[in-house]
Amino acid sequence: MADSRERIRGPPRDGREFFTSPRQVLRRLMLLSEGRQYREAAGVVGRLGPSVLRSVIAELPIDLLLEHLPHSAYLLESFFTRLLTLNPSPKPEVPIEEVVWQLVRLFSHPQESGMRQRCSKLIQAISQFEPNLRHTLRDRRKSFDNAVRGLGVHGLTTDPAGHLISLHVALKTELQRHIDIYKMAIHKLEELNTSITNQDPAHSSHQRLLAINYGDIQQRLIANKTLLTMVDKPALKQLAFLVDNLSQRVENDKEVLKCVGQIKRLDGQACIEKRPAAGLLMNFAQGCETVLQLMGPESVPTSNGSGSSSCSDGYHSDDSANEETSEMVNQYRILYMENRADALEALDGLSQLKHVQDLKAKILFSIIVLSFRLCHGLRERKVMEVRRTLNCPLDSSNEIALALDRSVRAHLHETANTFPVGEIERSVFSQVLSTLHEYPSLESCPALTHFVSSSVRLAWRMINQKSPYFLDNDFNLGFLRPEKHDRHPQADRRSDLIKSFLWPALMQNNHCVFKAVVAT
Structure with a gap:
């Protein structure tokens, strides 16, 4: 009877409603939500007791609230805050991952004004209610970043002569070389074995082998040396590298498709068939990063980039970065501000390029990319070469193999300033010349050679940092985004439509440390 009297009791004199029936509470919450009165609904949740709260959460149509994010963030926050306050035991089953991934999806798209402020308290409450979600988000963001980097290893490879060619062409050439040499080796074996085809096995016994004379040993050495010379040629060792390269590309593409599949499950409206995979992955990685930032002080610190342009043409500092990081970013800025300017001036002096201003900028942009x-690619090959030398399976993921990889990367980090990268410099320069073969004067331009050398040396140092740097590969000519693009001083400031990229953005830990310079 007491419960019945409680349910039909009128509202208190202060005007606040008080419900003890879960069904009554749920009906009231749905009515308020339909009218988008989320603050009033949150007030109802804030007065619920443990048992009623548990029952309401069990029957709450959470998907309807997720569809109305960020407007429903206040109501969702009140649920998690109330759960933290009451701390019911055991914890009720809350589809918290669905809430988090819906927030990631929202932050992966262009955001409406004030969305971060609306969702910040909700995200903080979620991180307190389920701290392990932070690690899940970091792992997912890392997998997206790795997938984007993997897209960049599908370029040209080098043949034994140092020329840049397609991997498939290189494999075909190498396999044909193997076939020719192996045919010769088989023919030689047939010649050598003619006299011993039907030899008695007893002739190869240990006693007989110890009894052979000097002439027989000499003849055997000549035969074996001839075979070894035929099959142990340095050129034949290129196949293992090409196969490793092919294997790496396959694994990278599998990882990309896996990540895109995850995004498709998270966002059914992502239009993955029409959008560039890199842009899609980077957007969702940014969504993960934004949610991690809003979770609280344990998130990865990001720079507080300003939306306005400055004389640095893309550079914006990170107060939390250490001295080494600041120095690296400053070197990247100098490469753009000074080395690039010197190279452009030298290209202006070439008669063949006087009337192709856009081409000169594209040449320098292509060189840094x-x-x-x-x-x-060279760094990954070095890691694989050490594995191969030590007979460690290339696809092994046990702790010993991973420790070996870490040691190699640590060594490359320590020797980054002195490591020989002449092969990469020649490859970059060779590809530029082969692409622009109608401009032979480029080959005799010292400033261009110096720019290639500076770009390769700095790139090698940057990718071998403990927290590697990488370029933002999203070069879609869309609209200018102030958080990652800076307008060139001579560009049209009345338009936000990007016409071309003059310099790529530099990324570290999935946040921009040097904005891309674009022409609008």
């Missing part, structure tokens, strides 16, 4: 791509 290609430098980072080839340096990343």
